[in-house]
Amino acid sequence: MEKINYRELGCESPRFWTGMGVMAFLILLALVSVYHMEHNGHYVTGMTNQIVWGLPHVFAIFLIVAASGALNVASIGSVFGGPMYKPLGRFSSILAIALLAGGLMVLVLDLGRPDRLIIAMTKYNFKSIFAWNIYLYTGFFVIVGFYLWAMIDRKGKALYRPLGITAFLWRLALTTGTGSIFGFLVAREAYDAAIMAPMFIIMSFSYGLAFFIITLMAAYWWDDRKIGDVRIAKLRNLLGVFVAAVLYFATVYHLSNLYITQHHGIENFILLEGGVYTKMFWIGQVLIGGVIPLFLIYSPAFSASRFAVMAASVLVLVGGFFQIYVIVIGGQAFPMTLFPGKEVVESSFFDGMVNSYVPTLPEAMLGFGGVVVAMTIVAVAARMFPMLPDSLEDPDSI
Amino acid sequence: MSNRKQQPDMKRREFLTKSVIAASTATIAPGVLLTTADANAATKAASSNTRWGMLIYTNKCADGCSSCVSACEKENGIDLVKKPEGHSDAMWDEQRPQWIRKVKLKDTQTGMVSNLPLMCQHCEEAPCVDVCPTGASFKRADGIVMVDRHICIGCRYCMMACPYKARSFIHADVAEQVVESPRGKGCVEACNLCANRLDAGDGNTACAEACSKEGHNAIVFGDLKDPNSAVSKVLKQSHSRQLREDLKLNTAVRYTNV
Amino acid sequence: MSFFFALLFILASLVFVVGLTLKIIQYAKTPVPLKIVTTPAPVTKSGVVLRMFREVVFFESLFKSTKWTWIFSWVFHMALLLVLIRHLRYFIEPDAVPAVVWTLIELVQPFGMYAGFGMVLGLVGLFLRRVLVDRVRYISAPSDYLMLLMLGFIGFSGLMMTFVVHTDIVAIKQFFTFNGGQLPADFPLIIHLSLVALLMLIFPFSKLLHVPGIFFSPTRNQVDNPREKRHIVPWAKALEEEQN
Amino acid sequence: MHRLIDLKRVAVMMVASVLLSFATAAISDSTVVEGSKAAGMDKGGCVAPQMDMRRNHMEYLKHQRDEVVHKGDRSSKFALAECVNCHASKDKKGHPVPVNAKDQFCDSCHDYAAVNITCFQCHRKVPEEK
Secondary structure, X not given: OOOOXXXXXXXXXXXXXXXXXXXXXXXXXXXXXXXXXXXXXHHHOOOOOOOOOOHHHHHHHHHHHHHHHHXXXXXXXXXXOOOOOHHHHHHHXXXXXXXXXXXXXXXXXXXXXXXXXXXHHHOOOOOXXXXXXXXXXXXXXXXXXXXXXXXXXXXXXXXXXXXXXXXXXXXXXXXXXHHHHHHOOOOOOXXXXXXXXXXXXXXXXXXXXXXXXXXXXHHHHHOOOOEOHHHHHHHHHHHHHHHHHHHHHHXXXXXXXXXXXXXXXXXXXXXXXXOHHHHHHHHHHHHHHHHHHHHHHHOHHHOOOHHHHHHHHHHHHHHHHHHHHHHHHHHHHOOOOOOOOEEEEEEOOOOOOOOOOOOOHHHHHHHHHHHHHHHHHHHHHHHHOOOEEOOEOOOOOO | OOHHHOOOOOOHHHHHHHHHHHHHHHHXXXXXXXXXXXXXXXXXXXXXXXXXXXXXXXXXXOOOOOHHHHHHHHHOOHHHOOOOOOOOHHHHHHHOOOOEEEEEEEEOOOOOEEEEEEEOOOOOOOHHHHHOOOOOEEEOOOOOEEEOOOOOOOOOHHHHHOOOOOOEEOOOOOOOOEOOEOOOOOXXXXXXXXXXXXXXOXXXXXXXHHHHHOOOOOEEEEEOOOOOOHHHHHHHHOOXXXXXXXXXXXXXXXXXXX | OHHHHHHHHHHHHHHHHHHHHHHHHHHHHOOOOOOOOOXXXXXXXXXXXXXXXXXXHHOHHHHHHOHHHHHXXXXXXXXXHHHHHHHXXXXXXXXXXXXXXXXXXXXXXXXXXXXXHHHHHHHHHHHHHHHHOHHHHHXXXXXXXXXXXXXXXXXXXXXXXXXXXXXXXXXXXHHHOOOOOOOOOOHHHHHHHHHHHHHHHHHHHOHHHHHHHHHHOHHHHOOOOOOOOOOOOHHHHHHHHHHO | OHHHHHHHHHHHHHHHHHHHHHHHHOOOOOOOOOOOXXXXXXXXXXXXXXXXXXXXXHHHHHHHHHHHHHHOOOOOOOXXXXXXXXXXXXXXXXXXXXXXXXXXXXXXXXXXXOOOOOHHXXXXXOOOOO
């Protein structure tokens, strides 16, 4: 195998600086939104006492889930010994760190009292999966950081594999933890399911890889470097498998819910009568996030098209966003059954009613700011450190 | 010259001795001194020999009456929470805090209509306490589930976990509060069974008091662990149940005829 | 006691300001006969400014040489910066500055509080480096240890006052702003202030002079353009003209 | 050389002002606000010696708050509401002034020392009328 040279992304390009300028502006907008939300209180958002987690949480969970999946490429390279993936390990790790940082930023800045973040670091309730997640998240940064170091520094060579395995296991734990945030909510019919945790893992594989393909192709386009066809084909096929798996898990999740009579209400809501959530499920999650990408990936008509790979990845992300939206918001919009067999005639607290949620601009800007922060970290890191191989031309012998 | 630039008029020697005393007391853990502070106070700490709870006679709860709600709002200063200027009424209705609410139900099969007040059920195994990352959501020794708003970070996970939707998030600045019920933007709160009254030895909640004043007597409040309390006696005789019994939370608020 | 400390701090400030000024003048006057810039180096003046910025803010060259030393010293210096900004509150009257400035000083307080831990941690790391690494121990002079220990105790006594044994900070501020405050006779405060005064006294004669010194180091503050522009100091030029 | 002369002048001014401030120190009063209940009390009126309160009031309040919130023990004398009752002043019309308003009891020192008080985001800042 020929030697791989890693090199920083070319930096003199005006494209880079224009891009950075745009991203800095978007981050600024996000910070202005945060100030607006914290100064006035959450009444300026669409969140209420009925829909308590809104768009920021959708963005945050989306990014956190994608973060652990982005590490997948590195894991395939070091844990499962895929030589084609090994040169991509560094970039995969930094992308994972960046996505997690972006997601956590959104999560933290949406808190009612972000000024008390220090309390979240000093006071723990170990029965709470949230408290565990704080450790899982910080641990992820540290472990992936070391993993990255072992990949870059020659001194770390001996630790490369052990760290790779640790990072891989930690990644699984992290996504399980994120999925469990919902799995533990016994009171809400939409969430009370053990399949939540494995479903989140497979979702993370899919979103993370989609993010990876998009950023990788964008970076190589930025710096006029080459990626070989075989590598693209490998990534494309992998994405196809993950997208299909996500669809499969979604089917199993809904089928098993349909089996439980108690859950017929929520299933009816999401699949048939939930209005915007039903549309998001069928059009957003299933069609845009599943069927069309699968078609783009597997149809012979697009087999040579890089644009199709890029488009499929973008659609996977859009569909994934809808999927999490349906889980988080749709799950809250459906009323909790407090009185089985009875119908609520009157309540000042909207009992028994489908709750409406209209996100406002500040929340959207905060959430989007998280994505931008992640992309900025990737761009800066790829420019400052040797993250990407000079060339990803296909090796001569495969 | 404003106040802050002025000096304490303590003499030098007094100053030195006192500061030595102060420094040493401060180092020997403030707790030792503090617990002995006010021996003749009327109040005692919450004890696990008590479990506060209530029974609600759904059939006695009158249609159209909401005196328990207004009593609660007055007692806990919820009526002092004002809608932010220029905000829409519909939106504010979904965002304003409510500790207790009246719910009117109709049986889908028989058409029987019933009324009941709904508030925090003070579960023994409270999901909100389990999920709170900082321990701000906690259960007192006497079974009251409440929020320590000094360490609540406003993540709203407890609101996601609560099966009764009993909790409210404070969505905007609150200009005025009552002394016994502090409240501010960015924290979650819920019914605390008028803990301030119980600590002062009152033994009844504002809602129960208002209900009997109205003549309905639909709410019986008291110590569930004391076999001689009014609530224990009526619970022993009437057929009551918990809301969402299937979750096995062992709530301290029980209902008849639901 | 207050009187003693007042005199001590006046003396210490004088020594600090005058000593530092003289040193800076000396540095500025020190001849730099040659271009000795360490390459790769920027070839433009703005490039040099940027390089000095990276050097001062990120400790770039230290980062490139030893990572451990970099981590500890960078953490220490950045934490020290926050702590110093936090201490501005003892010397500035709120009415004397624009409200925005005062709000910023208020905002930095919690960060400064916890930065104290970072500062002490960094110092402990640097101290352990001197003790545990053979090569470094061999070249360490007593004064190297002294500086670390002094700063460490300053940080430690400060943390004690912040978190354990509080003192009367209003009185301290009145003392330092000449509003007639008596210094509270608290043990950590006495330690803290004595050591700070001592540090100020020896600052102009110690290795701490690297603070102004970094800006005068010719290997970093020069532009790498010896071919484009001949580097010649005035006295050398005069000498040259004499010869011709 | 005139830089050194400047320095000398500054030094003389510094010494002079320090000496002057020692002279003024003896004639000043304590920090209670005029028109508050505390102003009418003698020195021992507070729940703890002034020296102690100046240093440790935050610890006492924090300790008391945990006792009250978590244990329901309201027997401690260090209650925030009592601080407010005693230290809030009244304006010319007889209305109580919030203790955290500009130059009032809490604000005067906290603003002076750049310490944010968050207590009154949630807690009542004027005595409750009975």
